[in-house]
Amino acid sequence: MHRLGISLYPEHSTPEKDRAYMQLAAKHGFSRIFTCLLSVKKDAENTIAEFGSFVREAHELGFVVAVDTNEDVFERLGATPFDLTPFERMGVDIIRLDGHFGDQGDIMITRNPQGIQIEFNASCSLGLDLLIRRGADPRVMTVCHNFFPEPYTGLSEETFQARNAQYKGLGLTLAAFVSSREAETFGPWPVFAGLPTCEDDRRRPIDLQARHLLASGLVDDVIVGNCFASEDELAALAAVDTTRVTMRIDTVPDITDAEREVIWDFDHTTRGDASAYMLRSSWPRLAFKERPIAPRTWDDPMFHRGDVLVPNDNMAHYRGELEVALRDFENDGTRNLVGRIPAEELFLLDYIAPEHPFGFVRP
Numbered sequence: 001m002h003r004l005g006i007s008l009y010p011e012h013s014t015p016e017k018d019r020a021y022m023q024l025a026a027k028h029g030f031s032r033i034f035t036c037l038l039s040v041k042k043d044a045e046n047t048i049a050e051f052g053s054f055v056r057e058a059h060e061l062g063f064v065v066a067v068d069t070n071e072d073v074f075e076r077l078g079a080t081p082f083d084l085t086p087f088e089r090m091g092v093d094i095i096r097l098d099g100h101f102g103d104q105g106d107i108m109i110t111r112n113p114q115g116i117q118i119e120f121n122a123s124c125s126l127g128l129d130l131l132i133r134r135g136a137d138p139r140v141m142t143v144c145h146n147f148f149p150e151p152y153t154g155l156s157e158e159t160f161q162a163r164n165a166q167y168k169g170l171g172l173t174l175a176a177f178v179s180s181r182e183a184e185t186f187g188p189w190p191v192f193a194g195l196p197t198c199e200d201d202r203r204r205p206i207d208l209q210a211r212h213l214l215a216s217g218l219v220d221d222v223i224v225g226n227c228f229a230s231e232d233e234l235a236a237l238a239a240v241d242t243t244r245v246t247m248r249i250d251t252v253p254d255i256t257d258a259e260r261e262v263i264w265d266f267d268h269t270t271r272g273d274a275s276a277y278m279l280r281s282s283w284p285r286l287a288f289k290e291r292p293i294a295p296r297t298w299d300d301p302m303f304h305r306g307d308v309l310v311p312n313d314n315m316a317h318y319r320g321e322l323e324v325a326l327r328d329f330e331n332d333g334t335r336n337l338v339g340r341i342p343a344e345e346l347f348l349l350d351y352i353a354p355e356h357p358f359g360f361v362r363p
Helices: 015-027 044-060 071-077 085-090 102-109 128-133 157-168 206-215 231-238 257-264 313-318 343-351
Strands: 003-007 032-036 064-069 094-097 117-121 141-144 174-178 221-224 245-247 278-281 307-311 322-325 335-340 357-360
Touching (some): 003 015, 003 231, 015 231, 044 071, 102 128, 157 174, 206 221, 206 245, 221 231, 245 343
Parallel strands (some): 003 032, 064 094, 174 221
Antiparallel strands (some): 278 322
16 A cells, blocks of 8 residues: 655754644645654754654654664664664654664664564665575565755666665565655755655656656655645645556547546556557447547647547447557547647656556546
């Protein structure tokens, strides 16, 4: 099951602002909070007291809380891989390790008697399979990608996919970050260019960032890395269909009610006998076996990648099928153009495998 999360940085905010943001996110169904102890410089008792209060309030609203840590944080709090008492006092649910304690330490930290989940860095290539074979407990192990404040430093698509496959192959829950595009957002460090995991997501709308992460089929939890996202952004994330790859569509001005029905009233699944030229969803054909779809002329002699098409009465056997062009092919009058996928979303077509579900974002 997918979860949505927000990030909060209490040392750079106020309890009142944090509380209001948690309440807003909870209203939209968010259930994870990420926060960072790396940038906190207070002594152990003050840190435990302040973050303990923060965590209790988050729990009251139904959130699980992850804290980002490293060896310095452990030392400052008086914790070790063999003794997580300071984190237990804080009440945290997940300890994210931005650093490591050697194989033995990393194994033993997963065996903590408090049952605190241990989250490893999914953006690095770690031998977690070896740790599990040597005694680490996979039942408390998860992975979470980094976020990248500095422009042009986020993960490439190739690295993102490789790391995801590496850790999902172990059956571990995987989280990644999207970024609010609101002005004056912030994170744990004084860099303000957003906090995504993938570089290509940095300038995309927040719902498209999430649809990208989910399209990979390997990301479980989507977390907003910076704060504060607007309510519109939180609502847009909450509205994302997590069950399939979804794309926006710009419909043609003269689209008919029947063609709208084909687009939005069916669960689309690509055929297993896939074509290189188009995605095909054939189920709507059954509903239009005896119903007409009048041909409509389109001046362009070719269809292009991202064109959304519906066969018309000139190809009655396939009438009502929904098709999405993957490459250019001839417009021979047997298909009506009903819309186009926007250029910035065409990359999502690459994620739709044969026999996989897909759909379109309702306007």
